[in-house]
Amino acid sequence: MAPGRPAPRAAYCYEFLIIFFPSLARMAAILFLHWREPQFI
Amino acid sequence: MCLRTLLMKALLAYALTVGAAGRPLLPAEAATAEPQAKSDTDVFDEAWRLVQNRFYDRNLLGLDWEAVGNKYRGAYAEAKTDAERSAAINAMLDELGVSHTHHFIKEQPAYYQLVDIFSWPLRRDIPKYFSGGAITYSGIGIFTKTIDGKTFISGVLAGLPADTAGLRVGDEIISADGGAFEAVGSFHGKEGEAVALAIRRDANGPVTTIAVRPRRIKPDDAFESAMLDSARIIEANGRRIGYIHVWSYAGRSYQEILEAALSDGKLKDADALIWDLRDGWGGARPSFLRIFDPHGPTMILSERNGDTEMVGFRWRKPVVLLTNNGTRSGKEVLTYGFKKNGYGEVVGEPTAGALLAARAFLLSDGSLLILAVNDVTVDGERLEGKGVVPTIEVPFELPYAAGKDPQLNRAISVLSDGA
Numbered sequence: 070m071a072p073g074r075p076a077p078r079a080a081y082c083y084e085f086l087i088i089f090f091p092s093l094a095r096m097a098a099i100l101f102l103h104w105r106e107p108q109f110i
Numbered sequence: 111m112c113l114r115t116l117l118m119k120a121l122l123a124y125a126l127t128v129g130a131a132g133r134p135l136l137p138a139e140a141a142t143a144e145p146q147a148k149s150d151t152d153v154f155d156e157a158w159r160l161v162q163n164r165f166y167d168r169n170l171l172g173l174d175w176e177a178v179g180n181k182y183r184g185a186y187a188e189a190k191t192d193a194e195r196s197a198a199i200n201a202m203l204d205e206l207g208v209s210h211t212h213h214f215i216k217e218q219p220a221y222y223q224l225v226d227i228f229s230w231p232l233r234r235d236i237p238k239y240f241s242g243g244a245i246t247y248s249g250i251g252i253f254t255k256t257i258d259g260k261t262f263i264s265g266v267l268a269g270l271p272a273d274t275a276g277l278r279v280g281d282e283i284i285s286a287d288g289g290a291f292e293a294v295g296s297f298h299g300k301e302g303e304a305v306a307l308a309i310r311r312d313a314n315g316p317v318t319t320i321a322v323r324p325r326r327i328k329p330d331d332a333f334e335s336a337m338l339d340s341a342r343i344i345e346a347n348g349r350r351i352g353y354i355h356v357w358s359y360a361g362r363s364y365q366e367i368l369e370a371a372l373s374d375g376k377l378k379d380a381d382a383l384i385w386d387l388r389d390g391w392g393g394a395r396p397s398f399l400r401i402f403d404p405h406g407p408t409m410i411l412s413e414r415n416g417d418t419e420m421v422g423f424r425w426r427k428p429v430v431l432l433t434n435n436g437t438r439s440g441k442e443v444l445t446y447g448f449k450k451n452g453y454g455e456v457v458g459e460p461t462a463g464a465l466l467a468a469r470a471f472l473l474s475d476g477s478l479l480i481l482a483v484n485d486v487t488v489d490g491e492r493l494e495g496k497g498v499v500p501t502i503e504v505p506f507e508l509p510y511a512a513g514k515d516p517q518l519n520r521a522i523s524v525l526s527d528g529a
Contacts, residue, residue, distance in 0.1 A: 107467035107484050109440035110210070110227055110360055110393045 153475045154186040155179075157199050157213060160471055161206070166485045171206060178205050193217060196477065209464030209494060210439070210482040217294050219329075221478050222247045226329040227360040227393060228470035239476040248297040249327045250305075251336065252277065253389055253436075255508060261291055262508050264436070265389045267332060267357065269339035275322040277309065280511025284308040284317055297324035313510045333358040333390070337367050340386070341376040346526035352380030353518070359440055360393025369401065369423045382428040382525040384518065388458065392439025399444050401425050402453040429454040430521040433500055438462035445498040446488050455524050456500040458517040463497030 086094035149155075158179045162170070179202065186198035192215045199213040214221040225232060226245045237243050251270025252263050261283045266273050285308045286296035297305060304321040311318070340355035354371055356364055368385075371377045400406060402425055409421040431448050433441075433456055442461045449456050467484035486494065502524065504517045 107469055108227065108360060108393055109443065109465065109467055109486070110224070110391050110438075110480075 150187045151183050153195070153473050153477065154183055154199055154202075156471075156473045157479050158183075158202065160479060160481055161203070161211070164469065164481055164483055165206070165211070166466065166482050171208075173205060178202055181205075192477070199479075208466060208482055209462070210466040210468035210480055212480050214478040214480070216247075216476065217292060219247060219249055219253075219293050219327075222327070223329040223333075223358070223391065224470060224478060224480060225472070227358070227391060232470055232472055235472040239472060244328070246326045246328045247294050248299065248301055248324045249294065250275070250277075250297060250322050250324050251327065251332060254283070254293060257509060260509070264508055265357070267336035268355070269335055270327070270332060271322050271325055273339075275307075275320050277307070277320060277322065278311065278511070278513035279515070280311070280508055280513065282310040282509065284310060301325050311510065311512050330358070330361065330363075334363060334367060337364060338371070341371045343377065343380060344384075344522060346522050349381045349526045350379060351382045351384060351522055351525050352377035353384045353386065355386040355388070356441075357390035358393060359387075359398070359444075360391055362395075365394075365398045365401070369420070372401075372425055373420050373423050380427070382430075383425060384430050384432060384521045384525065386432040386518070387437050387441045387444065388432050388434040388517070389436035390441075392441045392443075392464075394440035394444050396443050396447060399447045399451075399453075402429060402448065403451070428525055430524050431456045432517055432521055433458040433461050433498070434506060434517070435459050435462050435497075438464040439466075442493055442498055443488055446491075446493065449498060449501060450489070455502050455521075456498070457502045457521045457524065458500050458504055459506065460499045460503075461493075461497040463493060463495045465493040 083094065083097070086097060158175070162175055182198050182202040185201065186195055189195040189198055196213050196215045203211050203213060214224060216222075222245055225236065225240075229236060229245060236245065249270075250272040251267035252272045253265030254261050255264040256262075263272070263277055263279055263281045263283065266277060266279055283291045285291055287306050288308075289296070291307070301324055304323055306319050307322055308317050308319050310316075336357055337355060340353070342353055344351045344353055352372070354368060354377065356368065358364060372380075372383070377383065401423060404424060404426045406422055406424050408424050411419045411421060413419075431445060431454060433445055437445060437458075438461065442463075442465050445456060445461050448454070465486050465488070466482035467486055468480045469483045471479045471481065473479055486492070502520060504520045506515075506517055
């Protein structure tokens with residue numbers, strides 16, 4: 070992230086998940102990785 | 111209800127919404143997502159429209175897309191077979207002259223391999239075209255290439271029927287059960303039965319028949335098992351050289367197989383590694399390259415029950431990367447980084463020069479359109495159309511290779527005696 074640029078809200082949400090709900094954070098990460106549709110195939 | 115429970119429910123609802131709906135479709139895409147039957151050129155027009163609306167360059171590389179569509183629509187309308195219709199769509203797509211932009215039909219193994227790779231984003235459409243949602247086809251586990259009108263085996267997946275039957279890279283397939291060879295059709299409905307493949311191994315040699323028993327192939331599972339089965343130790347000059355072939359890199363699971371083989375599997379006692387990224391599919395993430403960064407720490411987590419888990423595994427011994435013109439896309443990013451960081455020699459042929467990011471679309475007849483939706487640069491350099499040149503170029507003549515592999519032999523020489 071560029072210096073001085075605010076962190077995106079998603080980053081704060083994910084940090085919150087990691088701290089309080091680690092298993093949910095893992096699930097969210099898996100969902101996100103699958104959700105990123107474009108593939109370098 | 112406590113705050114934590116409420117939060118959990120809200121987050122789960124959000125996750126499920128995202129999971130179920132994915133990214134909202136644009137209006138033009140939404141119109142193509144549902145099966146329709148308006149005219150003979152519906153599917154052609156779906157493909158044409160998707161390119162117009164989703165191709166990574168909104169100017170369609172300067173082409174008059176309306177004119178390009180008109181040029182090939184007639185050929186599509188007059189085509190008699192799925193293969194001819196697909197050829198007309200691909201003739202249109204080829205005008206763009208880029209990778210990751212191609213039409214596939216159910217007669218091609220690549221169709222199933224790509225639907226499996228894109229199974230998550232395609233999850234809502236897959237049940238319409240695959241009974242029970244199972245993405246499988248009848249096959250024997252080979253890749254083929256057509257050269258001068260002849261079909262040659264260009265890849266054999268370890269442990270699959272073609273491998274166990276003794277078929278080799280470079281074999282020319284003359285016929286299957288006396289008829290013309292079709293990569294899927296020749297094996298359809300014949301799972302477990304012997305299919306007689308007439309092959310020629312030597313250009314001037316006799317035609318021999320090899321019986322092979324096709325089976326249902328789920329592409330991702332087949333690529334994983336073939337990768338596992340490819341792992342072996344090659345003894346040369348008193349050195350134990352590990353070898354593994356990554357056919358598809360479209361998923362973290364392939365990297366986990368590599369890490370497991372090197373840390374605790376067949377290759378754990380190897381003195382050196384040959385990392386074979388030739389042919390198959392890309393899909394790799396750049397982070398997969400970290401395994402060869404010698405500076406990173408490796409951690410071992412031990413449970414009280416004795417189970418251990420390795421985090422951040424690093425391969426700190428010599429390594430050679432094998433490439434050819436079938437090393438594509440995400441694998442080219444790995445090749446680029448591997449070469450740039452000097453992790454080892456890159457042996458073989460230049461990579462495909464096919465580096466764009468694609469999305470998949472199941473069209474209303476069940477055929478598949480792969481479409482480049484992002485242009486890509488790597489460290490500011492565009493590899494599309496260029497590829498990566500190996501540090502040691504070794505050509506490979508596919509026809510009648512009879513299983514000989516000069517690129518692998520050179521990699522063994524590099525690692526065993528520095529040649």
